[in-house]
Amino acid sequence: MADDKRGREKQARDAERRQQERDIATELDRGDESEPPVEAAALDDVEAALESVQFPATGADVVAAIGDRTIESDGERYAIEALVPETDREAFDSPAAVQVAVRRPTVASAMKRIVESIETRQDAEFSWSQRKAYETTFRALGSIDADDDDEGIAVIRDWIVDRVRETGDLPSSRAVRREAAEFCRTNGYQVRADEWLGI
Structure with missing residues (x-):
């Protein structure tokens, strides 16, 4: 080649x-x-x-x-x-x-909203690695036992969609993890440094 x-x-x-x-x-x-x-x-x-x-x-x-x-x-x-x-x-x-x-329906529905939010933006890239990082963040939020309603997934999904509307681009996977970690800490969910959200 x-x-x-x-x-x-x-x-x-x-x-x-x-x-x-x-x-x-x-x-x-x-x-x-x-x-x-x-x-x-x-x-x-x-x-x-x-x-x-x-x-x-x-x-x-x-x-x-x-x-x-x-x-x-x-x-x-x-x-x-x-x-x-x-x-x-x-x-x-x-x-x-x-x-x-x-x-994983809650993760799938969140990813659906995100993908559809960039549908009209021809230049928006959503690479496989970024997608996997988003899904891993959603799974980590979904595994919070105290959050039975998967509130964290909905909050971070909406935050991402809002960023797309405001900037036209998807936030980095690191920014998404940081926002998810902040959600956890603000709501009293413990996040250890050796976990995915421990950023």
């Missing part, structure tokens, strides 16, 4: 795609851990419905095909259209990628 801009961009895209595949495999392997609130068996209906979708598929394609399907988590039902961004900007390589995306 030539050592020019196009060659370097292809290498970067290939590296990002390989990382996405590793992340999806890791998420699927962790399906038996207590963290994902949606059990793998609850996604069987979604998996069957995704057989009619041609992959790779955009979020808009997935919502058009199975948006009315629902999954249940902790006694609540969530429509797929409430969890997957209805946009061409969001792409899924496989049915497994969709299942991983919807496995």
Whole structure:
């Protein structure tokens, strides 16, 4: 491969795609851990419905095909259209990628709002690594036992969307972690220095 801009961009895209595949495999392997609130068996209906979708598929394609399907988590039902961004900007390589995306409904709905908030901004970049950092921050907020309503996720989601409206850009993953840590400290939730939010 030539050592020019196009060659370097292809290498970067290939590296990002390989990382996405590793992340999806890791998420699927962790399906038996207590963290994902949606059990793998609850996604069987979604998996069957995704057989009619041609992959790779955009979020808009997935919502058009199975948006009315629902999954249940902790006694609540969530429509797929409430969890997957209805946009061409969001792409899924496989049915497994969709299942991983919807496995944590509160995180998925927050990410949907964020992705849709940048839909009209052509120059806004949302890299895989930044997305993973946002999701990790949301998961850390979701694991706060004292915050049963996932208030932290909603607060940080809204803070990000407001920053996009005000500046036109997504805040850095470090800024998001810092804001989440500040939310925790302000509300009396302990954040240890060796944790993700311990920034």
